[in-house]
Amino acid sequence: MSPGSELEASAVTNTSGNSDDKPERLIRAAQYVRMSTEHQKYSTENQAEIIADYAACRGFEIVRTYEDSGKSGLKLDGRLSLQKLIADVRSGNTDFEVVLVYDVSRWGRFQDADESAYYEFICREGGIKVHYCAEQFENDGSLSATIIKSMKRAMAGEYSRELSAKVFTGQCRLIRLGFRQGGPAGFGLRRVLVDEHCNPKTTLERGEQKSLQTDRVILQPGPPEEVEIVRRLYRMFVVQQRTESEIAGILNVEGFLTDLGRPWTRGTVHQILTNEKYIGNNVYNRVSFKLKAKRVLNPPDMWVRHDGAFEPIVERDFYEAAQRIIDARSKRYTDQELLDRLAALLAEKGWLSGLVIDEVEDMPSSMTFRHRFGSLVRAYELVGYSPARDYRYIETNRALRALHPDVVQEVIAGIESAGGSVRRDPVSDLLHINEEFTAALVIARCQVSPAGSLRWKIRFDQGLRPGITIAVRMEDDNRAIRDYYLLPWLDLGKTPDLRLAPENGILLDAYRYETLDAFMDLTRRAALRAAA
Incomplete structure (x- = not known):
């Protein structure tokens, strides 16, 4: 008798469960068990117990176990044990003749019933028969068993579809009530x-x-330090016009890590810039990944949302400005379209600069022109524009604008380290110190006259009227800070502009300092004894 006919005879003979009818030789079998979630604590044990009873009644000896714990049955991906079982069968590396499975759903809840049948066919083609131990049909290959098995496969997939729909409906309800659904909180x-x-x-x-x-x-x-990094990230992107890659590089150089303890990347920065949870909105179903199918980006009309569900850590104006920048940068213009828009802007304004380009609402950023044409100068040449001033002046101003928020943040940190309190106006950058006086920070570009003299121009803000203006003078290359002037409004504020030379006499240089230590001492709290 062939091994196959012996296997069929033993299976039929032992259907009644009569121990007297057991074959003399036990048939070597492997068992496959699977549980889909960590909460089914005893699922694999329960499966193994039923399989053991089935094996004892039908003369099978379990010699090997393939177990997938906490794995979904929707796809073969991630189910390493079932993959190994299939690979062993295909390679002939098996020491068993039968695979025992609790029921059809444990083999898988494949959304295509033919996929479930395909993996079973691979086993049968390799001389290994699959037995479902807890099903109501016999594993004898009969017409009735085949029909019922096919229905069970379809029902197993349908169960997952129905459960997915019910779970999704419940999650949408909780989102609308303002509760978070799944996933890490984020940095x-x-x-x-x-x-x-x-x-x-x-x-x-x-x-x-x-x-x-x-x-x-x-x-x-x-934590406050993480919140400040998020806000600073938005400032660098919106105010300083830095790219996501540049921001990631800065944070990595400064030694900051993401919430996962990893270095920053363009993707992690982009995720923070585009997620509405940072302005307090609870948004769900932006991406669909139901039933392990292909990930799909849903249109906004399919999103489920509750605006204002959480306490925001980023101002809405900053978030909306970031989205406008991202949309403008993500739109792919041809070279000719970019040049046409630049030419139209030139015709409207009469002159061009990086600042002028960035201030136009629906205009691609100046960084787009730099990347596409190599430099702004090259883009200017292609539209027939020659800057009246040295291009280095435009680039220097751009670099100083980017430097300004960082210097403001350093001043704030110094005040707090000295024991003072400071409140920064997010729009004007005016500093309210100890609720006693205000300070503004101005970065003065170093200009070289035709005769080779160094000059710095300080502008006082006549609208804000800060108590003290911190004038940061740059070196002649405008890359490093030269010194600081602490200019009180009462003494000098009536003059809109102030021009400084390297040496300015005692009346002005009395306000000059090599560092800001003197200013930090000014903001330091001091305990006063009460008079007796």
Whole structure:
């Protein structure tokens, strides 16, 4: 008798479960068990117990186990044990004749029932038969068993589809109520567990999950240092017009890591710049990945949202400005379209600069022209424009504008280190120090006259009227800071502009300092004894 006929005879003979009818030789078998989630703690044990009973009644000896724990049955991807089982069968590297599985759904909930049948066919082609131990049909290959098995495969896939639809409906409801659904909080944010009455319970660390069905999760601002990095990231992108790659490079040089403890990349910066959770909005279903199918980007009309669900850490104006910049940069213009728009801007303004280009609402950024044509000068030449001033002047001003927020932040850090308090106006950058006086910071570009003399022009803000203007004088190459002037409004504010030379006499140089230590001492809190 052939091994195949012996296997069929043993299977038919032992259907009744009569121990007297067991074959003399036990048939070597492998078992495949799978559980889909970590919550099914005893699922594989329960499966193995039923499989063991089936094997004992039918004369099978389990010699090998293939186990996929916590793996979805929707696809073969990620199910390493089933992949190994299929590979062993294909290579002939098997020491068993049968594969025992709890039921059809444990083999898989494939959305195409033919895929489930295909993997079973591979086994049968390799001389290995698959037995489903807890199903109501016999594993005898009969017409009735084949029909029922096909229905079971379709039902297994349909169960996942129905469950997915129910889960999605419940998640959408919770989103509209303002609760967070899945995923890490993100850099600068933290997940907070709340009870059914929205009372905070605890902060969830990465990987932690709620244990009670009635508990919910919301987002709250994270540590102040992370929140400040997020806000600074937006300032660098919106105010300084830096690219995502440049911002990632700066953060990496300064030693900051993402919430995953990894270096920053263009992608991680872009994710922060485009996610509405940083302005407090709860948005869901931007991307669909249902039933392990291909990831799909959904249009905005399919998004599920609750605006203002969480405390924002970025101002809406900054976020919207970032989106306009991203949209402008992401739109792909041809070279001729870029030049046509630049020529139209030249005709409207009469002159061009990086600042003029960046200030136009629907215009590609100056960085786009630099990348496409190599430099702004080359783009100017192609539209027939010759800058009246040295191009280095335009580039220097751009670099100083980019430097300004960083110097302001250094001043703020120095004040706080000295024990003072400071509040920065996000629009004007005016500093309110100890709620006693205000200060503004001006970076003065060094200009070289035709005769070779160095000059610096200081402009006082007549609208803000700061108590002290911190004038930062740059070196002649405009790359490093030369010194500082602390100019009080009461003494010099009535003059809109002030021109400085390297040496200015005692009346002006009395306000000159090599560092800002004197200013930090000015902001330092001092304890005063009460008079007796």
